[in-house]
Amino acid sequence: MRVYVPSTLPGLAEAHKTGELGPGPVTAYAVTPGLREWYVSDDIEELEYAALNRAAAASLRLLAADPAAARRRVVVAFDVPDKEAVADPDRGLDSAGLGEVRIAAAVPLSKAAAVHVDADDADTDVSAAAAALGAADHGDDDAQFVVDGAEDHDLLWYGVQEIDHLIG
Numbered sequence: 001m002r003v004y005v006p007s008t009l010p011g012l013a014e015a016h017k018t019g020e021l022g023p024g025p026v027t028a029y030a031v032t033p034g035l036r037e038w039y040v041s042d043d044i045e046e047l048e049y050a051a052l053n054r055a056a057a058a059s060l061r062l063l064a065a066d067p068a069a070a071r072r073r074v075v076v077a078f079d080v081p082d083k084e085a086v087a088d089p090d091r092g093l094d095s096a097g098l099g100e101v102r103i104a105a106a107v108p109l110s111k112a113a114a115v116h117v118d119a120d121d122a123d124t125d126v127s128a129a130a131a132a133l134g135a136a137d138h139g140d141d142d143a144q145f146v147v148d149g150a151e152d153h154d155l156l157w158y159g160v161q162e163i164d165h166l167i168g
Contacts, residue, residue, distance in 0.1 A: 003028035004055035007074040013167040022106020029054040035099035064130040071127035072118040116155035
């Protein structure tokens, strides 16, 4: 199963240093039955893109909690055995938990398939979105519009051999 783990550039640097993303449990996003039902598609590429975007939104939350982090969303893609990525059945159709899975232990960075990161030109919108997230969570429509602006930027794909370049 392909899972998408939200992170930040400092988080990616720490994972590069320690060799793993964690400690467990690790929250990730994947194509779950709930995500399939919500997205109403059988196209696996569309569903994986939806899971990637859920992870990007979770990365934005990590950025909001870490004002010192570079304002770039980071998602690390891993392929894990299906049994290792467990969806919470109580959150199956809860919109906040769509596609969310838990991996019990830290995930070795050597198992990463790719890294997805915002381009430099997303910095202003991602920074504004991270700052507006709290107000958006409390129902402010203008703040939600700002948060949605970060989603206008697609994350770029990087091979795992490029992590040194990303964190350097």
